[in-house]
Amino acid sequence: MNCPHHCEIYRSSPKSYKDLPVRFAEFGTVYRYEQHGELHGLTRVRGFTQDDAHLFCRPDQVKEEFIKVIDLVLYVFRSLSFTEYTAQISLRDKEDRSKYIGSEENWNLAEQAIIESAREKGLNTVIEYGEAAFYGPKLDFMVKDALGRKWQLGTIQVDYNLPERFELEYIGADNQKHRPVMIHRAPFGSLERFIAVLIEHCAGKFPLWLTPTQVKVLPISDKSLVYAEKIAELLKNAEIRAEIDDRNEKIGKKIREAELAKVPYMLVLGEKEATEEVVAVRRQSKGDLGTMHLDQFIGLLNDEVANRKPFE
Amino acid sequence: MINITFPDGAVRQYEPGITALDIAKSISEGLARKVLAAKVNGQVIDATRPITTDATLQLLTWTDTDGKATMWHSSAHLMAEALEALYPGVKFGIGPAIENGFYYDVDLGGQAISEEDLKKLEAKMAELAKQNNTYQRKEVSKAEALQYFTGKDDQYKLELINDLQDGTITFYTQGGFTDLCRGPHIPSTGFIKAVKLTSIAGAYWRGKREKIKMLTRIYGITFPTQKELDEYLALVEEAKKRDHRKLGKELELFTFSERVGLGLAFMVAQRRAAAGAPATVPAESPDRERLPARGNPAYRQQKPVYHLRALREIRKGQFSTHPYAGRRRGVHAQTHELPPSLRNLPFIAQVL
Numbered sequence: 001m002n003c004p005h006h007c008e009i010y011r012s013s014p015k016s017y018k019d020l021p022v023r024f025a026e027f028g029t030v031y032r033y034e035q036h037g038e039l040h041g042l043t044r045v046r047g048f049t050q051d052d053a054h055l056f057c058r059p060d061q062v063k064e065e066f067i068k069v070i071d072l073v074l075y076v077f078r079s080l081s082f083t084e085y086t087a088q089i090s091l092r093d094k095e096d097r098s099k100y101i102g103s104e105e106n107w108n109l110a111e112q113a114i115i116e117s118a119r120e121k122g123l124n125t126v127i128e129y130g131e132a133a134f135y136g137p138k139l140d141f142m143v144k145d146a147l148g149r150k151w152q153l154g155t156i157q158v159d160y161n162l163p164e165r166f167e168l169e170y171i172g173a174d175n176q177k178h179r180p181v182m183i184h185r186a187p188f189g190s191l192e193r194f195i196a197v198l199i200e201h202c203a204g205k206f207p208l209w210l211t212p213t214q215v216k217v218l219p220i221s222d223k224s225l226v227y228a229e230k231i232a233e234l235l236k237n238a239e240i241r242a243e244i245d246d247r248n249e250k251i252g253k254k255i256r257e258a259e260l261a262k263v264p265y266m267l268v269l270g271e272k273e274a275t276e277e278v279v280a281v282r283r284q285s286k287g288d289l290g291t292m293h294l295d296q297f298i299g300l301l302n303d304e305v306a307n308r309k310p311f312e
Numbered sequence: 313m314i315n316i317t318f319p320d321g322a323v324r325q326y327e328p329g330i331t332a333l334d335i336a337k338s339i340s341e342g343l344a345r346k347v348l349a350a351k352v353n354g355q356v357i358d359a360t361r362p363i364t365t366d367a368t369l370q371l372l373t374w375t376d377t378d379g380k381a382t383m384w385h386s387s388a389h390l391m392a393e394a395l396e397a398l399y400p401g402v403k404f405g406i407g408p409a410i411e412n413g414f415y416y417d418v419d420l421g422g423q424a425i426s427e428e429d430l431k432k433l434e435a436k437m438a439e440l441a442k443q444n445n446t447y448q449r450k451e452v453s454k455a456e457a458l459q460y461f462t463g464k465d466d467q468y469k470l471e472l473i474n475d476l477q478d479g480t481i482t483f484y485t486q487g488g489f490t491d492l493c494r495g496p497h498i499p500s501t502g503f504i505k506a507v508k509l510t511s512i513a514g515a516y517w518r519g520k521r522e523k524i525k526m527l528t529r530i531y532g533i534t535f536p537t538q539k540e541l542d543e544y545l546a547l548v549e550e551a552k553k554r555d556h557r558k559l560g561k562e563l564e565l566f567t568f569s570e571r572v573g574l575g576l577a578f579m580v581a582q583r584r585a586a587a588g589a590p591a592t593v594p595a596e597s598p599d600r601e602r603l604p605a606r607g608n609p610a611y612r613q614q615k616p617v618y619h620l621r622a623l624r625e626i627r628k629g630q631f632s633t634h635p636y637a638g639r640r641r642g643v644h645a646q647t648h649e650l651p652p653s654l655r656n657l658p659f660i661a662q663v664l
Contacts, residue, residue, distance in 0.1 A: 039575040041557035042566065046575030147547055147554070192577055195566075199556035204563050212565070261563060 002028050003159075003184065006054040007166040010180075015170040020180060021061055025053035027191070042196035049191040055183040056168065059106055062181055063113035066139070066156060069185045070121045073141055073154040076187045080198055081207060081310035082153070084144040087123040089114055090131035099134050102160030110158045110181065111137050135161035145201040153194060157184040202310070204262050205284070209305040215242040216258040220251045220270035227274035231267060231294060238298045259284055265301070317368045332359040333499055336371050346373040348498045349382040356382065358449060358496045374536050384409035386447060386486075386497045387437075387504055387534040388416045393489035394436035395530075399423060403466045404491070405517055405527050413533030417515045419468065420528055430509040430530070437507045444502030445487040449495060454478035457492060468517060504534045506541035 006024045015022065031047045038044050057065050070087075077085060091111050092100055100107065114137055118125045132138065136158035143153045159182040162168075172178045188194040198206070208214055215235055219228035228244055235242035243263075245254045251268065258266050266282040273280055279297055281289040292300075313325040316335060326335060332350030336343045336359070350359045351370040356378045363369070372379035388407035391414075395402050399420055407416030452460075454473065460483070461469040469492050473481065484493045486501055498504075515529040535541040552558075560566045566579050 034575055036574065041555075041560065042577055043556075044575070045577055046573065047577070147551055149551075195579075196556040199559050199565065200551070200554040203554045204559040212563075 002026065002050075002052045003054060003162055003182075004166070006052075007162055007168060007182070010056050010168055011166060015056075015180070017058055017170055017172045017178070020170055021055050021057035021065055022180075023053065023055045025051070028052045042192040042199075045190075045192050048193070051186050051188045051191065053185050055185065056163075056180040057183065058170070058172075058178070059109050059181055062110050062158065062183070063117050065183055066113055066117040067120065069156045069183070069187075070117060070123070070139075072185075073156075073187045074121070076154070077141070077143065079207070079308045080201075080210070081308075082143045082145070082201065085124070085153075086142050087118050087125045088131075088140045088142055089118060089125055089127045090133075090138050090140070091127060091129050092132050092137070093130035100132070101135055101164070106160060106181070107137070114139050114156075114158070133157065135159050143197075145197060146203070147200070151197050153189060153197065154187045155185070155189065158182075159184060205264075206262075207308060207310050208264050208301065209308060211262070211264055212241065213243050213261070213263050214240050214301065215265045215267060216254075216261075216263045217242055217244040217267045217269065218251060218254045218258065219244070219246065220268065222248070223271050224269045224274050228267075228269045231269060231279060234294060235298070238302075240298065240301055255282065265297075267297070314363065315366045316363070317366075319368075319370050326363075328364045329362040331362055332357075332369060332371060335369065343371065347371050348373055348376075348379040348503060349496050351378060356496055358447070358499070360446075360499050361449070361496075381409040382496055383498050383503060383536070384414040384534065386501070387507070387532065388414040389447070389484065389486060389489065389491055389493070389497070390437050390440055390501055390504060390507075390534075391416055391433065391509070391530065391532060392418075392491060393440055393487055394433050396489055397440075398429075398433060398436055403464075403468055405468045405515075406472075407491075410531075413510065413531060415529050415531045417517070417527040417529050419525075425512060425528060425530070427512075430512070433530075434507045434509050434532075437504075440487060441501045441504040441507070443487060444500050446500045447495075447497035448485045449497070450483045450485065452481050452483050454481055457481045457483070460490070461492070503536060506535040506538045508533050508541055508545065 009024060010022060028050050029047060030050055034044055034046055039046070055065050055069075077083075091114075092107060097104075115125075115127070118139065138155060138157040140152050140156075141154035143151050145151060163179050163182050168180050168182070169177045170180050205211075217228050217232040217235070219225045225246060228246070232242050232244040245258065247254070255266060255268065262284055264284050266284070268280045268282055270280075273291065276291070277293070278291040279294055280291045281297055281300075283289050314328050314330075315323050316326055317323050324335075326338075332352065333344060333347055336347045347359045349356055349372040350361075351357075351372055352361075352363055352367050354368070356372065359371070370376075372382065374380060374383070385408065388409065392404055392407060395416075395418060401421055403419040403421070405417030405419070407414065454476065455478075457473045457476075458470060461473065472492060480494075481492070482494055483490050484495060484497055485491075486497075509530060509532040511531045513529045513531070514526045517527055533541075533544065535544065564580055566577050568574070568577060572578075
């Protein structure tokens with residue numbers, strides 16, 4: 001909720017039409033005193049992190065900005081394998097327009113811009129009349145998770161109120177003062193809530209690029225420990241998040257625990273692998289993928305990361 | 313004749329007093345079998361209520377949120393009817409539809425109710441649903457309403473009625489059960505084909521903790537087909553497995569601290585293998601000398617290998633004589649300035 005602060009930053013120096021759009025973004029922690037009984041995991045918390053951002057632009061730039069934000073939101077969804085979503089566009093009430101602030105002209109422009117940008121991006125759209133806030137129309141993304149449950153993730157909101165209240169201005173090409181349009185945008189909303197949805201969506205099996213531990217290196221016994229340590233080190237050097245399970249435990253137990261921890265890849269290394277200088281690869285919940293050279297394995301991972309492939 | 317406007321903009325003419333259900337029948341019998349309620353001029357009403365003026369009409373079925381809510385509200389009444397049959401003298405608080413299903417707060421007069429009892433209650437509900445009793449709406453005066461619930465000695469309903477304006481009170485009856493209710497309801501109980509009572513909880517009357525005893529809240533959900541109920545239950549099971557609070561703990565993703573405060577989440581650092589005795593590198597290992605490994609206290613001082621690209625180049629026989637040639641503005645490094653990792657390159661290439 002740093003909207004007023006971003007307004008003040010905008011105001012701190014004079015702006016010309018050439019300076020726009022001006023975009024401010026930050027991760028901000030906010031606190032809300034929720035009732036004890038209302039608290040629920042990461043979805044209802046007392047402190048959370050917003051991906052707070054505000055775009056200040058000219059009325060004629062609203063559509064362009066909208067398209068960029070839609071691209072950003074879709075990039076987030078694609079990277080996290082949310083494939084089913086609809087866009088809900090909230091516009092003014094068709095009849096009663098007395099409760100909305102801002103000029104008729106600006107509203108029409110913004111509403112048109114939202115509808116057109118959603119269409120150009122090929123979004124599956126639902127239009128709700130009368131659902132707009134008094135200060136501007138908005139676009140919300142409704143996402144279906146793997147269980148078919150719907151979540152509202154990602155909001156783009158036009159605001160005619162705050163630029164008015166904070167007397168934000170820019171000097172136009174006509175050398176006159178104009179009011180910029182403000183757009184609030186949040187692809188995540190609350191990071192805590194988003195992470196909760198993501199965990200449930202992928203059942204804890206995060207895409208490889210995101211998962212905390214990408215590879216677990218499992219020496220079969222202390223005879224292959226040295227080789228396993230080398231492999232783990234080389235993986236780290238290749239910027240792969242690898243952990244070695246060097247406990248004096250049976251390999252079956254190590255594999256089982258790594259499976260339960262939903263680590264995408266396991267390298268089971270014994271004396272045979274050490275002699276042949278290969279790695280035996282195991283995929284979580286898929287089983288044995290055979291043996292390969294380490295650089296082949298790294299190539300496999302890099303490909304999966306670069307293509308943002310979903311886990312499973 | 314009155315003009316009825318449908319959601320697609322089509323306008324049809326009907327006799328005044330026609331019901332939404334009749335209109336559905338005039339379109340198709342199949343549709344009429346699915347209509348749970350109707351949205352007339354934006355207001356959800358019984359599909360069996362007469363429409364007397366020009367109106368916009370949306371027929372609500374199971375696929376509409378309002379259609380679902382209507383059926384679940386009617387299901388709460390059905391459960392109340394079953395409760396009254398199995399627990400004579402039971403008194404009722406409120407029984408609304410919720411996001412997924414419905415509940416009813418009831419006063420069982422001190423009797424306990426168990427999971428086993430819920431099974432019996434479900435069976436009774438299924439039996440009553442099969443009778444396909446219609447939900448009958450009746451406008452009553454405040455005096456009549458008070459008289460009816462005084463007869464049943466239901467202090468909760470009496471309290472609710474006392475807060476209502478005379479002239480706005482309606483009763484709904486299905487089979488042998490009558491409840492104070494503003495509706496709307498589905499046409500008849502036969503629409504309810506699958507019943508599951510999901511849980512029991514305690515609830516305070518009107519949320520007031522200090523007042524009198526605790527009521528029993530029974531939660532349930534119903535569906536128009538058994539298949540949909542089965543799918544729902546499978547979904548609930550899967551959702552439990554995926555509960556982020558459970559996974560967050562198991563996968564050590566986030567944690568809370570009572571010392572910091574409730575509802576303040578911490579994302580935790582990358583997890584490690586659970587504590588256990590570490591295996592040891594054989595002391596006589598010839599590799600020991602050359603290990604670049606972290607984690608090994610003897611080699612803590614060493615820097616890790618940074619340049620895998622250089623490593624690949626070596627493998628291809630394309631080793632650049634200037635390993636730092638790629639850096640932005642740099643003087644070529646002398647061999648002794650190279651990080652230990654690069655000096656170790658021949659060794660690493662050997663491992664690969």
